[in-house]
Amino acid sequence: MxxxxxxxxxxxxxxxxxxxGDKTPQFTSVTVVFGLTGFLLISILNFTDFIxxxxxxxxEVLFIFVLLFFAFWEYVxxxxxxxxxxxxxxxxxxxxxxxxxxxxCVLAVxxxxxxxxxxxxxxxxxxxxx
Numbered sequence: 827m828x829x830x831x832x833x834x835x836x837x838x839x840x841x842x843x844x845x846x847g848d849k850t851p852q853f854t855s856v857t858v859v860f861g862l863t864g865f866l867l868i869s870i871l872n873f874t875d876f877i878x879x880x881x882x883x884x885x886e887v888l889f890i891f892v893l894l895f896f897a898f899w900e901y902v903x904x905x906x907x908x909x910x911x912x913x914x915x916x917x918x919x920x921x922x923x924x925x926x927x928x929x930x931c932v933l934a935v936x937x938x939x940x941x942x943x944x945x946x947x948x949x950x951x952x953x954x955x956x
Contacts, residue, residue: 830934835859835903836916837931852909860899862935864892865942872945 838858843851903909919927 831859831863832912833916833927834862834931834934835909836912837927839909839913852903855909856899856903857896859903860896862938863899864895865938867895869938869941869945872942872949 835855835858838855839851842848842854848854903912916927
């Protein structure tokens with residue numbers, strides 16, 4: 827799982843640096859990883875009844891939780907220049923591996939979004955039938 831997250835970070839970094847001309851692609855890439863893992867976490871919570879329990883928290887508490895979750899990913903990628911090591915790890919991949927990786931990253935994003943949307947359907951159905 828960690829290798830997949832690192833590769834997603836790498837592909838996101840390359841996209842934002844070279845395709846979008848981003849000045850801080852490492853920060854944007856951490857945000858992408860944060861967003862996708864956040865959507866997966868919310869989806870899992872939606873499929874369980876745990877999401878109903880979260881509704882009892884104040885908005886400020888949930889906001890602090892989100893900030894801590896983001897800070898966790900910032901720490902993981904920025905501690906001791908970890909993001910630079912990840913870039914070097916995948917930098918010399920072959921053209922075949924690069925194409926395969928691009929397809930896998932797109933599929934991961936699509937799966938995450940479909941998983942999230944299906945979890946919202948489950949929440950909606952559950953709300954209609956208390």
